[in-house]
Amino acid sequence: MPDPSLANAPSIEEHLEIFRKMVVVRRLEEALREMHRQGKTRGPIHCCDGQEAVGVAATAMLRPTDLLTSTHRGHANYVGKGLSTRAIVAEIFGRATGCCGGRAGHMLVADIDHGLIGGNAIVGAGIPAATGMAAAIQLKKLDDVAMCIFGDGAAQTGICHEAMNIAALWALPVVFVLEHNAYGLTVAAEKQSSIETLSVRAAGYGMPGVTIDGNDAVVVYRTIADAVARARRGEGPSLVECRTYRMTGFSTSDMGGYQSADEMAAWADKDPIRRTWDVLAAEVGAARLDALTAEAEAEVRDAFETALSDPFPVFEPHPASNPHSVALS
Amino acid sequence: MPDPSLANAPSIEEHLEIFRKMVVVRRLEEALREMHRQGKTRGPIHCCDGQEAVGVAATAMLRPTDLLTSTHRGHANYVGKGLSTRAIVAEIFGRATGCCGGRAGHMLVADIDHGLIGGNAIVGAGIPAATGMAAAIQLKKLDDVAMCIFGDGAAQTGICHEAMNIAALWALPVVFVLEHNAYGLTVAAEKQSSIETLSVRAAGYGMPGVTIDGNDAVVVYRTIADAVARARRGEGPSLVECRTYRMTGFSTSDMGGYQSADEMAAWADKDPIRRTWDVLAAEVGAARLDALTAEAEAEVRDAFETALSDPFPVFEPHPASNPHSVALS
Amino acid sequence: MTSLRYAEALNRALREEMTRDPMVWLFGEDIATYGGVFKVTKDLLGEFGPGRVRDTPISEQTLTAMAVTAAMAGTRPVLEIMYADFLPLSIDALVNQAGVFDYIWGGQVSIPMVLRTQGGGGAGAGAQHSKSLDAFVAHIPGLKVVAPATPADAYGLLKAAIRDPNPVIVLEHKLLYNLRGEVPEDGGLIEIGRARTAREGRDVSIFATSRMVHLSLEAAEKLAAEGIEAEVIDLRSLRPLDVGAIVASVAKTHHAVVVNEGWRFCGYGAELSATIMEQAFDDLDAPVERVGAMDVAIPYSEPLEKTVLPDVEAIMAAVRRARR
Amino acid sequence: MTSLRYAEALNRALREEMTRDPMVWLFGEDIATYGGVFKVTKDLLGEFGPGRVRDTPISEQTLTAMAVTAAMAGTRPVLEIMYADFLPLSIDALVNQAGVFDYIWGGQVSIPMVLRTQGGGGAGAGAQHSKSLDAFVAHIPGLKVVAPATPADAYGLLKAAIRDPNPVIVLEHKLLYNLRGEVPEDGGLIEIGRARTAREGRDVSIFATSRMVHLSLEAAEKLAAEGIEAEVIDLRSLRPLDVGAIVASVAKTHHAVVVNEGWRFCGYGAELSATIMEQAFDDLDAPVERVGAMDVAIPYSEPLEKTVLPDVEAIMAAVRRARR
Numbered sequence A, B: 001m002p003d004p005s006l007a008n009a010p011s012i013e014e015h016l017e018i019f020r021k022m023v024v025v026r027r028l029e030e031a032l033r034e035m036h037r038q039g040k041t042r043g044p045i046h047c048c049d050g051q052e053a054v055g056v057a058a059t060a061m062l063r064p065t066d067l068l069t070s071t072h073r074g075h076a077n078y079v080g081k082g083l084s085t086r087a088i089v090a091e092i093f094g095r096a097t098g099c100c101g102g103r104a105g106h107m108l109v110a111d112i113d114h115g116l117i118g119g120n121a122i123v124g125a126g127i128p129a130a131t132g133m134a135a136a137i138q139l140k141k142l143d144d145v146a147m148c149i150f151g152d153g154a155a156q157t158g159i160c161h162e163a164m165n166i167a168a169l170w171a172l173p174v175v176f177v178l179e180h181n182a183y184g185l186t187v188a189a190e191k192q193s194s195i196e197t198l199s200v201r202a203a204g205y206g207m208p209g210v211t212i213d214g215n216d217a218v219v220v221y222r223t224i225a226d227a228v229a230r231a232r233r234g235e236g237p238s239l240v241e242c243r244t245y246r247m248t249g250f251s252t253s254d255m256g257g258y259q260s261a262d263e264m265a266a267w268a269d270k271d272p273i274r275r276t277w278d279v280l281a282a283e284v285g286a287a288r289l290d291a292l293t294a295e296a297e298a299e300v301r302d303a304f305e306t307a308l309s310d311p312f313p314v315f316e317p318h319p320a321s322n323p324h325s326v327a328l329s
Numbered sequence C, D: 001m002t003s004l005r006y007a008e009a010l011n012r013a014l015r016e017e018m019t020r021d022p023m024v025w026l027f028g029e030d031i032a033t034y035g036g037v038f039k040v041t042k043d044l045l046g047e048f049g050p051g052r053v054r055d056t057p058i059s060e061q062t063l064t065a066m067a068v069t070a071a072m073a074g075t076r077p078v079l080e081i082m083y084a085d086f087l088p089l090s091i092d093a094l095v096n097q098a099g100v101f102d103y104i105w106g107g108q109v110s111i112p113m114v115l116r117t118q119g120g121g122g123a124g125a126g127a128q129h130s131k132s133l134d135a136f137v138a139h140i141p142g143l144k145v146v147a148p149a150t151p152a153d154a155y156g157l158l159k160a161a162i163r164d165p166n167p168v169i170v171l172e173h174k175l176l177y178n179l180r181g182e183v184p185e186d187g188g189l190i191e192i193g194r195a196r197t198a199r200e201g202r203d204v205s206i207f208a209t210s211r212m213v214h215l216s217l218e219a220a221e222k223l224a225a226e227g228i229e230a231e232v233i234d235l236r237s238l239r240p241l242d243v244g245a246i247v248a249s250v251a252k253t254h255h256a257v258v259v260n261e262g263w264r265f266c267g268y269g270a271e272l273s274a275t276i277m278e279q280a281f282d283d284l285d286a287p288v289e290r291v292g293a294m295d296v297a298i299p300y301s302e303p304l305e306k307t308v309l310p311d312v313e314a315i316m317a318a319v320r321r322a323r324r
């Protein structure tokens, strides 16, 4: 796997943008949890607090035409891939102005203009999905890539195996980003995975595999940039396992009781936003970061304000569905 | 993986029985192909000529209570696990006297008294099937084992991954026997598998994995015996990849044209029956082997003679199915 | 009799059957340490230990296939599939394995497995977590399929399912877990294949499943104000179907409405409608009316989801059409 | 017009569409080097090269999911699933992906994929290689499902399927591949959603799919000898269904029989039966008769298989019952 050479490091501007987006995600999720406490959300909402470095840094070097598949826990991917915060929030609140007109909701957000197709709530489904997109890219002879970000739980699904085998066999331009946050819902990794370091499995497909600190945005960026470059060159897929942790449980319906306090405290110390702040503050000074933070907060605040007063959609029959049956129901 | 120490070698009597059973399988399949040429078979029939050492030697040390799952290409497993040749042949010809009363046919043969449940024509299905049986064995605190024999094609299915992960995680008493015959139907291994040596994947589940010469009955016996012993001790699953080759195409409907003549000739030289003969002749003399061969041939001849004059079954409604619907159709 | 929530009734059924028979064991995602995302398996890990209550990887296809063969090999596995939306991952193991071998192997094996899952919409869970895929499982020979609508039925049908020698699919509903109701102290098994008259009426028969039973009862109350007395039959068992109860009710009312939350086209309601027409044609004064979800993926936003899913108004409208 | 076998007609449709549109590509097990186990993709590897005609590993679930997104990403994949019995492995990708995103993402993507497969019994292929699982795919909103019964329809419907912006499932039949028939030289597209009158008749309407069309025609010939003139409608498109053609025929004959090779209970025949009853109740003089496979796994042995599967006699008996 890539020697994380300086060649792949993000520029200062890219790094600052990663920082700003991570703050957007954090504030967005804090606001969602607050809305949930007030009983103003609908359905489960899965937060990625503590994992922002993966979703944001892994997508930072992608083009809008590069295609990304995400999961039920996709806020960092949505923001990382450049979607408007307002369109995300409006979608989560089921408004007509949401990026899918309110039809998709929190888990299935998609935006074709930004190459996000899309969130997916069938665990593992994003893996063959990205592989299929990579097959299309290959057929079209483009140098775009497809990326899937998926969890340690998803890595145990059969489609993960099937898709990685096909991707390697056909040398497809896909990057497999395994976001290992130590749990699948409430089930600890050691209860659902027979081995600790999942990147070992890459050898079973003859592709590069590596495990990295997923809470270090720069390490994530550099490693993924290398995998992306490899895919663009037509050399096939790679697996990058990013170690991270969910700081606030699996979703707003988490009733707790399965994570140890020690474990949570240990990971709180590794907060990727704080770590990025420390690195960047030394380079550009705290004032610049404060300004970016304020900007991010304003963006989130505005998004909620507008989205929450946006109209709800009205149902329209869908022509692709069976017309007779719709007409009669 | 096991050091193939002499401790695991078959006794002379066991070795002779392996030889005899391999000849039964070979003659059985020759007769089936002849019947096919005469238009007397129904449905596709998959032969394992050239692979007999795997199916017969890998099951030679099993108890009747050990559970085996097989594939669409299971003749050697059926015979290896001790089924009566007549019951097999009658089943293949759809007779009431078949081991499943003619309902199962060639691909789904089962015999609970011999622990064969059973053949399976959904590629890969035997892998989670054996894993589930191993879970039952574990729950019942028995020291039986479950074994699945499956192909290189089956190794690419999602359920192979899921089942191996669970088997290793729960330390289930299951032995995964990968019968690598270089093809999945007509698709060459290099067109369907991203790596050449599939036992490498065992590391992805933290279990032992090894690749052996599947045409050497003694090597098969010793390696599998070790994996079986390990499973009986409660130490969990193993993967044994046996390299072999189908000498006569994927089934009676094979129209050919995808295997090279050189490849076929090279493997013909490695015929496991001939090799076993050579080893045993040195030990017990040719006369003993000739006698066993004659015995095997007689058994197959008798089986065809009786089975082909056995009666066909008559349909009886099945109480477990929906009674109303059956009554009305 | 005790008053229990539907989820508690299921929990008690599991506890009692596990106590009664050491070969009953549970597995599924998040069911052990956490006690299940709907808490149906709460406390059972502590009571029965990690050998009999197992958290699993996310591997529905294999888990279902394992349930089939663990049952064949002499245990009584109860598998939880977290959402009915994931049943498609189980269908190969159901239609190509579970439903096949008892018959095909000439009775050499029986397959006493239970697959519990929960479906249904109305919770804003989106297109991949809100479906009722009853039709997929009800189509498979060799399986039984039940869909309890009350705590007592949840308790009695789950117990019967665990003791049944055949594969049984138990379809629960996410919006019923908090429903309270009286449950018998012990025993209380309910024969699989028997419908229940939830409300008597003479003017029209409403045949409903799962949560739709409650909506149908609500519709019936409102219709009574219009002078229409609807009989509401809770089918409880989707396969086998209690054709006798259906025919008897239609013979009385001469009008029928079927209500199932799944999609209409080729859905479970189609079978009900066809069966009624076949079995009670001469008794019918009007076509059977079919209520179900609109044939489209279930959208997230509340007003859209409400439009797509069947509701009390849709049932009332169907009854009025059936009575035309 | 040329006379082609059904398999050859499909092959020609693939060749023409691949020639017309470089974004059409094929993948599936054994389809490239070998040309498909039923030879439908014969010679196409040589003509279009390994980029557009790909052999695959045995990974139906992933292959189907890949077809969905390869279509979303701007290509027109045609996936072959070797047996309809393996459709269960595809259903998650169909019901949770293919049928969902066009609507749920507000029209941002279209999914012009085709999934070809073949089903049906009568070849002694056993319980896992003989099924007609039409009902599983016909239930899924957002998909179209066609089942050609003749070479001309195989050609015209497959071409239409490839050009359709929606996911289309093409259900072929293993016993039809050798059937010969006239196929138009080029063009000859058939609109998806239109039934075909295979035989006119005034006494009873038989609505049939796939191979059952031929059995129904045979039954109709024999019934003519008894003085019963049956109209045989080949539905061709299972979803959407040509309700207009059905209603028109029943309005003429007042008696209906539906024939689908799948299991009866909750099968595709149930939908047909329910739809006819709903749409043509007042025209019906008798209940719609439903012919299908018995609700049991399909056994291997010839006399058993024959008993379980619908045949000409079963259709004739149903017609007589319908005319009672």
Ligand SMILES: Cc1ncc(C[n+]2csc(CCOP(=O)(O)OP(=O)(O)O)c2C)c(N)n1
Binding pocket: A071, A072, A073, A121, A122, A123, A150, A151, A152, A153, A154, A155, A181, A183, A184, A185, A250, C029, C058, C060, C082, C086
């Ligand atoms: C096929 C399927 N099975 C189960 C679920 C329920 N479920 C939702 S999230 C989740 C855990 C996923 O774990 P992981 O892949 O590690 O992602 P994470 O939630 O940790 O980000 C589960 C089991 C699902 N959505 N889909």
Ligand SMILES: Cc1ncc(C[n+]2csc(CCOP(=O)(O)OP(=O)(O)O)c2C)c(N)n1
Binding pocket: B071, B072, B073, B121, B122, B123, B150, B151, B152, B153, B154, B155, B181, B183, B184, B185, B250, D029, D058, D060, D082, D086
């Ligand atoms: C799920 C599934 N997909 C496809 C097939 C069709 N099929 C039957 S045998 C076979 C090849 C299997 O290859 P392998 O596992 O290597 O076994 P072998 O035939 O070589 O013994 C295929 C693709 C099937 N039976 N089941």
Ligand SMILES: [Mg+2]
Binding pocket: A151, A152, A153, A179, A180, A181, A182, A183, A184, A185
């Ligand atoms: Mg996780």
Ligand SMILES: [Mg+2]
Binding pocket: B151, B152, B153, B179, B180, B181, B182, B183, B184, B185
């Ligand atoms: Mg093989």
